[in-house]
Amino acid sequence: MATATADPITMKLDQLFTATDTDGDGYVDWSDHQRIVDRYVSGYKIDKSDRRAKALLISYQMQWTELLRHADGVNRLSREQYHLATRAASVDTSRFNMVEGVPHAIFDLMDTDEDNVIGKSEFKQYLEVWNVTDPSAMDAFAALDLDGDGVISRQEFIRAAREFFYSPDLEAPGSLFFGRLSA
Ligand SMILES: [Ca+2]
Ligand SMILES: [Ca+2]
Ligand SMILES: [Ca+2]
Numbered sequence: 001m002a003t004a005t006a007d008p009i010t011m012k013l014d015q016l017f018t019a020t021d022t023d024g025d026g027y028v029d030w031s032d033h034q035r036i037v038d039r040y041v042s043g044y045k046i047d048k049s050d051r052r053a054k055a056l057l058i059s060y061q062m063q064w065t066e067l068l069r070h071a072d073g074v075n076r077l078s079r080e081q082y083h084l085a086t087r088a089a090s091v092d093t094s095r096f097n098m099v100e101g102v103p104h105a106i107f108d109l110m111d112t113d114e115d116n117v118i119g120k121s122e123f124k125q126y127l128e129v130w131n132v133t134d135p136s137a138m139d140a141f142a143a144l145d146l147d148g149d150g151v152i153s154r155q156e157f158i159r160a161a162r163e164f165f166y167s168p169d170l171e172a173p174g175s176l177f178f179g180r181l182s183a
Contacts, residue, residue: 008168008175010083015178016164017082028067029076033060043129044109056105062096063089090165103161107154117151134179143173 020028022035037060041053048054068074070088071081090099110118110126118126123141127133144152144160156173163174170181 008170008181009087009165011170011181012164012175012178013083013086014079015181016086017079019178020082027076027078028082030064033064036060040106040109040129044112044125046109052105052108056102056109059096059101059105063098063102066092066096066098069095086165099162099165100158103158104154107157117153118157119151123152137179140173140176143176146173 017028020032020036022032037053037057040056041048041050044052046053066089067077067082067085070092071077071085074081077085086098093099107118110122112122112125113119120138120141123138127137141152144156146156146159147153160172160174160177163169163172164177165174167174169175175181
């Protein structure tokens with residue numbers, strides 16, 4: 001879609017829409033989210049009843065509920081509606097903090113040895129789950145590891161998630177979640 005503006009956050013939300021519209025029908029609905037959850041569950045070979053799988057499902061359900069609450073009675077969102085609802089929901093954290101809730105659940109899945117940090121091999125595994133084969137994707141690891149101690153802490157991960165939604169800086173680590181954009 002041609003955008004009249006190069007607003008960095010709009011560009012990032014465009015990426016997020018494309019990544020979330022998993023069946024590519026031009027709308028984001030619950031089934032798109034369900035496919036993402038299923039992908040994590042099969043990719044990490046965990047059971048649906050696993051605590052981490054349940055937490056991920058519930059956080060996506062809360063996030064989706066929040067998006068719909070900001071979208072006036074529809075049950076699927078066009079690209080434009082998704083932009084508006086996501087901007088509104090990422091600022092209104094009164095019911096659920098979508099900016100941090102889902103990332104915490106994803107972090108818990110990525111942290112397979114449960115030491116509360118993401119090591120390089122855990123990051124590689126995450127890329128494999130999503131079939132990311134681009135070697136430059138590992139660059140994101142170094143960018144996310146802000147203090148350079150060789151692992152991504154929970155704090156570094158959540159900070160990056162906040163940057164994705166709030167920071168106009170396209171070079172910020174959080175802006176690299178879905179690959180590099182240039183203004
Ligand atoms: Ca869709
Ligand atoms: Ca770990
Ligand atoms: Ca670190």
